[in-house]
Amino acid sequence: MLDYQLLEKLCKADSPSGFEEEVREIVISEIKDYADKITVDNMGNVLVFRKGMKTPKKKLLLSAHMDEVGLIVTDIKSDGTLKFAEVGGINDTAVFAKQVKVGKNKISGVINAKPTHLLSADERKKVPSKDSLCIDIGAKDKEDAEKYVSLGDMVTFDSPYENKNGRIISKAIDDRFGCLVLIEMIKSELPYDMYFSFVVQEEIGLRGAKAAAYTINPDYAIVIEATTAADVPFAEDEKRVCLVGGGAVVSFMDRSTMYDKEFYQIARSANAKTQTKTMIAGGNDAGAIHCSRGGVRTIAVSVPCRYIHSSSSLASVDDMESVFEVVKYTAERILSNVE
Amino acid sequence: MKEILKKLCIDKGVSGSETEMLDVIRELVGDFAEVSADGMGDILVTMGDKNAKKHIMFDAHMDRIGLIVTYINENGFIKAEPVGGIDLRTLQSSAVKVLAKENILGVICTMPPHLSKNDDELSKDNIWIDTGLSADEVKNLVSLGDKIIVCSEFRELLNHQVAVSALDNRAGCAVLVKCAELLKDKEIPCRLSLVFSVQEETSELGAGISAYSLEPDEAVVIDVGFAKQDGVPDEKSGKIGCGAIISISPVLSKKVTDKIKAVAKRLDMECDYEVCGGSTGTNADKISSSRGGIMTGCISIPEKNMHTQVEVVSLDDMEKTAKLLATYVQEGGVVNA
Numbered sequence: 001m002l003d004y005q006l007l008e009k010l011c012k013a014d015s016p017s018g019f020e021e022e023v024r025e026i027v028i029s030e031i032k033d034y035a036d037k038i039t040v041d042n043m044g045n046v047l048v049f050r051k052g053m054k055t056p057k058k059k060l061l062l063s064a065h066m067d068e069v070g071l072i073v074t075d076i077k078s079d080g081t082l083k084f085a086e087v088g089g090i091n092d093t094a095v096f097a098k099q100v101k102v103g104k105n106k107i108s109g110v111i112n113a114k115p116t117h118l119l120s121a122d123e124r125k126k127v128p129s130k131d132s133l134c135i136d137i138g139a140k141d142k143e144d145a146e147k148y149v150s151l152g153d154m155v156t157f158d159s160p161y162e163n164k165n166g167r168i169i170s171k172a173i174d175d176r177f178g179c180l181v182l183i184e185m186i187k188s189e190l191p192y193d194m195y196f197s198f199v200v201q202e203e204i205g206l207r208g209a210k211a212a213a214y215t216i217n218p219d220y221a222i223v224i225e226a227t228t229a230a231d232v233p234f235a236e237d238e239k240r241v242c243l244v245g246g247g248a249v250v251s252f253m254d255r256s257t258m259y260d261k262e263f264y265q266i267a268r269s270a271n272a273k274t275q276t277k278t279m280i281a282g283g284n285d286a287g288a289i290h291c292s293r294g295g296v297r298t299i300a301v302s303v304p305c306r307y308i309h310s311s312s313s314l315a316s317v318d319d320m321e322s323v324f325e326v327v328k329y330t331a332e333r334i335l336s337n338v339e
Numbered sequence: 340m341k342e343i344l345k346k347l348c349i350d351k352g353v354s355g356s357e358t359e360m361l362d363v364i365r366e367l368v369g370d371f372a373e374v375s376a377d378g379m380g381d382i383l384v385t386m387g388d389k390n391a392k393k394h395i396m397f398d399a400h401m402d403r404i405g406l407i408v409t410y411i412n413e414n415g416f417i418k419a420e421p422v423g424g425i426d427l428r429t430l431q432s433s434a435v436k437v438l439a440k441e442n443i444l445g446v447i448c449t450m451p452p453h454l455s456k457n458d459d460e461l462s463k464d465n466i467w468i469d470t471g472l473s474a475d476e477v478k479n480l481v482s483l484g485d486k487i488i489v490c491s492e493f494r495e496l497l498n499h500q501v502a503v504s505a506l507d508n509r510a511g512c513a514v515l516v517k518c519a520e521l522l523k524d525k526e527i528p529c530r531l532s533l534v535f536s537v538q539e540e541t542s543e544l545g546a547g548i549s550a551y552s553l554e555p556d557e558a559v560v561i562d563v564g565f566a567k568q569d570g571v572p573d574e575k576s577g578k579i580g581c582g583a584i585i586s587i588s589p590v591l592s593k594k595v596t597d598k599i600k601a602v603a604k605r606l607d608m609e610c611d612y613e614v615c616g617g618s619t620g621t622n623a624d625k626i627s628s629s630r631g632g633i634m635t636g637c638i639s640i641p642e643k644n645m646h647t648q649v650e651v652v653s654l655d656d657m658e659k660t661a662k663l664l665a666t667y668v669q670e671g672g673v674v675n676a
Contacts, residue, residue: 081569091452093431097647099491099502108494110502110649114570116426117620117645125460127428134569136643136651138496140580148497160434160490162444167471169434169444232448233416233467239454244471281453306469310432312446314471 002184002324004163004317006030010176014101014156016070016087017204020044023066027179027198031186035196045212046198048182052190056335061195061218061296062185062327063209063285064178064225065202068171069309071095071155073102073135076146080139081112084155086130088203094310095130102137103153109137157311166317167244173313174226175202177303181224181324185331192335202285206256209285213292220263220334221298223286224327226315227251227277229304238278242304244315247273248322249302253280256287263299266333272325273318275304301326340654340661341501343367344513345493348503350436353405353486354422354541357382360401360512364535367516371523372533381549382535384519387527387668394530395672396555396633397518397664398546398622399511400539400562403504404646406466406487408437415474416448419466419487423540427461429647434490435468439481444490445470491648499654500579506650508539510640510657511561517661518668528671539622546622550629557595557634557672560623561660563652564613564639577611577641579651582659586637588615590627594673595636602666608659613639634673638663 006026013022027046028038037049046066069088076082082102086095097113111133116124135155139145161170182196195216199208213221227249231240242249250267252259254277268274290298303323305315346367351359357380364382365374373385382401404423411417417437421427430447437443448467450459468487470477491504515533522531532553536545539562550558564584565576577584585599603610618624619637627635640660643651 089452091432091449091455093428093449096431097426097429097644097649098433099494099649108496108502110494110496110644110651112568113426113429113644113647113649114568115565115645115647116424116428118565118571118575124427125462127431127461136496136502136568138498138500138502138651140498144497158492158494160444160492164444165472165476169446169471228451228453230451230454232450232469233412233414233418234448234465235450235454241451279453281451306471307432307446307449308451310446310449312432312434314446314469316471 002180002320007176007180008161010179011161011170011172015067016154016156017067017201019154020066020200030183034187041211041215043208043211044200045208047212047216048186048196050186050190050194052192052194054192056192056338058219058338059195060331060335061197061216061221062182063197063199063221063223063289064182065175065199065285066179067200067203069203073149073151073153073155076142076149078142080141080145081134081136082149083134090309092130093127096127098311099158100135100155101158102135102155103149107137107148109135112136159311167314168317169312169314171311173305173315174308177226177320178224181327184324191332194331199285206285206288210288213289213296217293218296221289221296222327222330223284223300225284225300225302226305226308227282227302228308229306241279241281242275242277244304244306245319246275246304247319248326249277249304250274251277251300254282255280256283257290257298259299260297263297263334267299267301267326267330270326270329272322274326340513340517340658343516347509347512348493348505350438350488352401352403353488354402354538356486357402357537360535368519372519377549377552379545379548380537381545384533386519386522387529387531389530391530393671394555395668396532396534396553396558397515398534398536398558398560398626399515400508400622401512401535402538402540404540408481408483408485411477411481413474415472415477417468417481419468421463424646426646427463430466435487436490437470437481437485437487439485441480443470443480489648500651501654502649502651504648504650506642506652507563507645510563510652514561514657514661518664521661521665522668525669527668531668536622543622543625547625547629550626550633554630555633558626559636559638560621560626562621562639563642563645565645566641566643568643575613579641579653580655581611581641582608582656583663584611584613584639584641586613586615586619588619590618590624591636592634595634598673599636599638603663606662606666608663
């Protein structure tokens with residue numbers, strides 16, 4: 001079993017894009033006794049080399065991103081409330097009336113909501129645009145708020161974590177789960193030398209992965225991610241994309257990448273439950289890695305996750321175990337071909 | 340006040356399931372006041388001189404809004420409907436707690452962006468809850484009729500404000516408890532009934548029942564009212580920190596309202612006013628027309644984001660309101676009633 005206590009710690013860390021410090025500290029403290037080389041680059045990516053039993057002719061990179069979606073303070077209004085922008089893709093529905101934490105000191109705040117009693121019938125049926133909302137920290141006025149908050153402060157969800165009967169509900173499973181898989185790989189006995197990157201700023205344009213892939217200069221890459229599952233009661237057939245409980249998701253194509261066909265077959269042949277996506281949806285760091293330098297043969301293995309990019313996403317422990325098995329198997333098979 | 344409020348802000352007590360609140364109220368006031376419950380579940384706390392001619396009733400509803408389980412499908416998803424005026428907009432992507440044999444965390448089902456259309460309308464007929472558990476596990480733990488609440492944690496904001504769900508009206512309940520504490524070693528010149536009433540959010544049921552049974556000379560209702568915030572008109576709201584909002588309405592007794600105003604003035608409370616053209620939308624509407632009519636007043640604690648999981652009130656306002664009520668009792672309520 002993967003270390004789910006560590007996953008809880010990783011998910012509870014507050015690290016939206018550009019504020020990856022908390023997760024980076026956890027990652028480094030977990031791997032420092034196992035990794036052969038750890039570098040933090042100029043963007044904040046953690047680049048790791050881990051020696052295995054053999055040195056293959058080609059370089060394999062395993063990558064996951066440390067950042068999560070969040071908000072950022074853009075203005076302090078005269079009444080002491082805070083205007084904000086999204087960091088990464090967040091729906092209006094995910095923000096409305098949520099509890100949040102603001103800044104390094106994690107000041108408690110709430111996203112305001114005009115009382116339903118005062119709305120028109122039409123207004124009641126639609127979640128308002130996040131541009132019309134603000135964060136209330138209880139400040140009396142702008143001057144009072146400025147004692148606690150600065151422009152550019154990060155804002156993260158204040159939401160529960162629960163691991164019960166084999167399912168996990170939490171914020172930031174995307175992609176702290178990927179970080180967990182990388183950490184577990186680094187802690188294990190590897191059959192071959194491998195490179196790892198814990199990257200920044202995936203949610204705002206695959207930025208960290210681009211730099212990490214350049215620096216490590218791999219031949220092959222495996223991206224470990226969480227991906228959207230839409231298997232809810234009002235979605236049918238192919239529109240569900242993938243299923244929670246359906247196993248590790250290996251896609252042939254998404255919005256940013258055509259995946260390597262041989263690696264796809266290898267991943268699907270692992271001795272673990274796998275599925276593929278039934279829609280061309282989503283995208284991840286593979287989009288930046290596969291076209292790095294002279295090209296990198298790339299595959300992504302993801303845990304299916306409902307309500308991704310919200311304060312409460314949901315994923316299955318069995319699926320997580322499957323992803324780990326598929327990643328281990330695929331990494332070994334890819335490198336054994338080039339021994 | 341904070342500790343009292345924290346104890347009252349439990350998950351349980353969605354309209355129709357208020358019985359669990361009895362233990363909490365007993366723990367808070369049972370040492371110095373008589374606590375009982377009527378057939379509907381209203382909790383009655385009696386203080387003062389039982390044989391006094393004058394009988395004052397304070398009412399705060401203790402139920403909270405929520406959802407109720409109506410169906411479990413073959414994949415274990417739970418269908419639910421609102422209990423009380425829950426704001427459908429707040430349900431999207433929210434964590435909820437199913438109050439079943441074991442409490443289970445769940446999430447309200449939402450469509451991911453690639454499948455949702457911008458003109459999708461929220462509807463109370465399409466609320467599904469995902470616990471992630473198998474259909475067998477769900478059916479084993481959850482029964483039709485179980486209640487569900489939207490999750491939120493008791494969080495302190497700046498300037499003695501707190502944010503959590505169910506402050507409507509656990510804030511009013513906390514004020515009554517504090518009022519009882521303030522009066523416990525004092526001479527009370529009347530009979531005082533503190534009523535923690537059921538099912539306000541669905542039908543104002545409990546207050547009408549208890550007013551009928553208790554037959555008080557006068558009553559004051561303590562609820563939450565709109566606090567000033569973006570989009571809320573000034574005339575319908577009071578400023579957080581003002582102390583309390585005093586209601587003025589045709590259904591309310593001028594004598595009681597004037598008495599409340601006079602006490603507030605003596606205590607140097609600023610207070611805001613809310614004038615209603617008709618009924619108040621609180622238990623005062625039911626109480627004032629109970630039996631042959633009961634003189635009733637209404638005080639509200641300013642609250643932001645009403646009927647959401649991020650309701651906000653000021654602990655200072657609650658302290659002041661408790662003091663106001665205690666003083667009202669010590670002065671014997673409306674003179675010559």
